[in-house]
Amino acid sequence: MPTTMKGPAIFLAQFAGDDAPFNSLPAIAKWAAGLGYKGVQIPTWDGRLFDLKKAASSKDYCDEVKGVCAEAGVEVTELSTHLQGQLVAVHPAYDSAFDAFAPADVHNNPKARQKWAADQVTMAAKASRNLGLDVSVSFTGALAFPYLYPWPQRPAGLIEEAFAELGRRWKPILDAYEENGVYLGYEIHPGEDVFDGATFEMFLDAVGGHKRCAINYDPSHFLLQQLDYLAFIDIYHEHIRAFHVKDAEFNPTGRQGVYSGYQGWVERAGRFRSLGDGQVDFAGIFSKLAQYDYASWAVLEWECCLKHPEDGAAEGAPFIEQHIIRVTERAFDDFAGGEVDEAALKKMMGIE
Numbered sequence: 001m002p003t004t005m006k007g008p009a010i011f012l013a014q015f016a017g018d019d020a021p022f023n024s025l026p027a028i029a030k031w032a033a034g035l036g037y038k039g040v041q042i043p044t045w046d047g048r049l050f051d052l053k054k055a056a057s058s059k060d061y062c063d064e065v066k067g068v069c070a071e072a073g074v075e076v077t078e079l080s081t082h083l084q085g086q087l088v089a090v091h092p093a094y095d096s097a098f099d100a101f102a103p104a105d106v107h108n109n110p111k112a113r114q115k116w117a118a119d120q121v122t123m124a125a126k127a128s129r130n131l132g133l134d135v136s137v138s139f140t141g142a143l144a145f146p147y148l149y150p151w152p153q154r155p156a157g158l159i160e161e162a163f164a165e166l167g168r169r170w171k172p173i174l175d176a177y178e179e180n181g182v183y184l185g186y187e188i189h190p191g192e193d194v195f196d197g198a199t200f201e202m203f204l205d206a207v208g209g210h211k212r213c214a215i216n217y218d219p220s221h222f223l224l225q226q227l228d229y230l231a232f233i234d235i236y237h238e239h240i241r242a243f244h245v246k247d248a249e250f251n252p253t254g255r256q257g258v259y260s261g262y263q264g265w266v267e268r269a270g271r272f273r274s275l276g277d278g279q280v281d282f283a284g285i286f287s288k289l290a291q292y293d294y295a296s297w298a299v300l301e302w303e304c305c306l307k308h309p310e311d312g313a314a315e316g317a318p319f320i321e322q323h324i325i326r327v328t329e330r331a332f333d334d335f336a337g338g339e340v341d342e343a344a345l346k347k348m349m350g351i352e
Contacts (some may be wrong), residue, residue, distance in 0.1 A: 004329040005289060007079045007298035008320035009039030011244065014302050015309060016046050023348040025049045026068050036317035040069060041077045041137070041342050044124055045084060045101070052079075052120065053128035059087035062130035069316075076131055077297040078242055081124045081138040082187065087117035088169050089141030089193065098300040117141075118169065120154035120164060120315045121184075122176045129180040134178070135241045135296060137185045137216040140166060140194045166193055167206025185216035185242035196227055197235060204239075214241035218301065220248035224270035226258060232285050237292035244301040245320055247278030273320045274304040283322050291326040293302075298324060 010032050021027035023221055025042075028049065030307040032040050044052040054061045067166040069076055084125035090098050090110065104114040128136045145152050177184050186203075194203045200215065206215050217240045222229035233240065250270045257263065261269035272278075280340060286298075300316040302309060 001325055002290075002293055003295035004038065004078075004326050005243075005286075005294050005298055005324055006243075006296060007324055008037050008317045009041060009044070009074075009297045009299040010035075010037045010078065010313060010316065011041040011299050011301045012049060013041075013043035013080065015313065016043065018048055020245060023048050025065065026072060028072050029069050030070035035276075035314050036321065037300075039075045039077035039297050039299070041080055041297075043080045043082070043128070044120070045081070048240075049195060050079075051345075052123050052127060055079075055130060057126075059130045065111065068194075069270050076133065077299055078133060078185075079124050079128050079131070079136045081121045081136065083139075084117045084120035084124075085138030085186075086109070086141050086171070086192075087113055088121065089166055090114070091146055093141050093146050095140070104171075104298035104300070110290065114169070116213075122171050125173075125177045125180040125182050125184075128182045129212065135183045135185055135214070137187060137242050137244075139189060140170065140192045141185050142191060142193045143194050145191060145195075160191065161186060163202050163206045166203060167328055168209070170203075170309050171207050171210065172328075174207055174210045174212045178210075183212050183214040185239045185240075186212040187216040187218055187221075187244065189218070189221050190225065191235070195221070196225065197232055200236065213239075215239045216242040216244060218246050219242040219285055220244075220246040220272055220278070222301075223248045223278075223280055226250065230281065233285070233288040233292065237288075237294070240289070240294060242296060243289065243294065245282070245298050245299050245302040245316070245323075246273065247275050247280050247282075247302065248271045249273050249278040271305050274301040274307040275300065275316045276350055277304070277307065282319075286323045286325055293327075 012028055016022050021031040029040055035340055042050050044050055087098055089103055095110060102113045102116060108115050122138050143165060144159050186194055188200055194200050204213055215236060219229040252269045255267045260270055265271050298320050302312045
């Protein structure tokens with residue numbers, strides 16, 4: 001039987017802060033519910049909202065988290081380990097930038113940072129199970145991205161070895177997700193080694209076609225690459241386990257295109273926008289996902305270089321609500337709607 005997707009929900013990462021109501025889970029959950037959201041996606045690196053280590057070891061703590069959210073009027077949709085997942089694989093060129101995502105005691109120590117990150121993402125599998133969740137979301141990290149558009153040409157075998165190493169790092173983590181019955185939806189994103197369909201297939205091969213390797217679908221990153229994000233759903237719908245509802249626009253000029261000329265966000269040809277202010281065909285996306293019976297959450301990930309975040313959040317809930325398609329159990333012209341009368345069918349076709 002077809003299932004209507006759940007939502008609207010909101011990713012809390014872009015809204016968490018030191019001021020109320022954004023500085024604690026009870027307060028931010030109540031804020032989200034007040035805007036019309038039914039679910040919250042929790043960033044596991046933000047100690048103001050969530051204790052990942054405690055959640056991985058304590059079912060009681062997870063029941064408390066669910067209770068806090070339920071009292072506010074929302075559910076936990078997924079746990080996010082985007083920042084930790086990024087640190088599972090870091091090219092040395094990015095070491096100094098990405099150290100900021102890790103504790104100080106592993107700074108300037110890539111091996112220790114990687115181990116910390118892998119432990120974090122593994123804990124999220126256990127925490128997800130303790131929360132009764134079937135999906136978590138993350139990044140793959142990147143070893144090969146500096147070689148994206150090379151000149152001179154890459155040495156033979158460099159990309160193959162990068163993905164082989166990516167597979168070696170992620171396979172044990174995905175095994176932990178299998179043990180806990182949780183899918184890990186990777187957000188396909190420039191800056192990661194997995195940034196489009198071709199690279200997702202390479203990564204899936206590198207982890208041996210792992211059952212728990214899934215996709216967190218976000219069309220904004222595809223629009224900025226000028227990739228056909230509707231055809232992507234046709235090709236990879238079986239792997240899509242999570243959905244970030246995020247808008248973007250691409251306005252190339254005679255001065256810049258996809259790479260945006262090192263400009264700031266406001267001046268870029270490609271930039272993220274608040275829902276409804278960009279160019280993403282959400283009617284097409286929600287239709288495609290309904291067609292393929294996507295039954296999980298539609299989660300706002302808000303990023304915009306122009307609009308205030310609280311306005312984006314307020315507008316996001318009704319936008320998603322209006323786009324969710326309540327799927328039908330039968331086609332509009334299925335007048336029979338019940339068991340097939342074989343004798344009547346034969347009579348209609350003149351078959352004795």
